[in-house]
Amino acid sequence: MQRTSYQASNCTIAATLQVLGEKWTLLIIRESFFGATRFEQFMTVLGCPRNLLSERLGKLVDEGILERSEYREPGSRARDEYRLTATGKELMPILMAFMQWGDRHRGPADGPPMLVQHVACGAPLELVLTCTEGHVVSSPDDGVIIPGPGALPAVPA
Template sequence: MDSVETRLRYSADNCSIKGTLEIVGERWSLLVLREAFFGLRRFGDFHQALGCARNLLSERLAKLVDHGVLERVAYQEPGQRGRYEYQLTEKGLELLPALIALMQWGDRWTTGPDGPPVQVRHRDCGGAVSAILACEHDHHALTPHATRATPGPGAQTVAPTPASVCDL
């Protein structure tokens, strides 16, 4: 938005970032998603990779399933009881650019002198994958100074505050 005054005329109650964080904003949820993108599907594998408490992992998986980010898919190995694995849905797959952007930030600001612990590469050519800000007219590598936020169709104006005694 072009000014503080413009921004403050609109409510943040229905903010898309806020809504996203309510679903995936907890540390363990993002780490579950990281592991799902790395190919893990089964509870035991998530537990082994993450090392978090089983009840916490169960809660995070359930929440991601409830919100349609993961889906539970039944499987059964020969001679074993039926179990479930967790697969990314289309909704979940669309979080990859956000996770790549977080990883890029971490690679720049939190890694040690040895460099990033993981590199994501394009399967076909082997090139490094990065999240790049672009507009619908194909302008790439936009910076914050090249962007502005404007009220969208779902923007809600802030209700005017009643006049206080001091304003009279």
């Protein structure tokens, strides 16, 4: 498929990177999967500047990835906590893909620093590509990129 800048203008990868394509954003989402919900929890683990964390949390709320709710500990002022929405939980395979790639190419020689475990049986989870007919795709060469129903028409040369 010949690509043009016009065809690439509706690229969903680029649109996703507008939301997720920044290190702190992905690390906030990672920590959300680990159970962090409060600003101070994110601050403690991530160590990013407060204003940056506040901005990224707000963006994730605006994008529907996190939802903000108020909590109040006895004797303290009301504060916000942040929880993954259903949309946010759909990001788990993306984080797992980063993790599995990192385990293979950037991880310690003695094995992965963490595993994602299947709750029902305890076995590690792994990502596997399949087609809609259920065939396992073992190599990127087993797939081909074609225009989808939302593809824009080619720009005449």
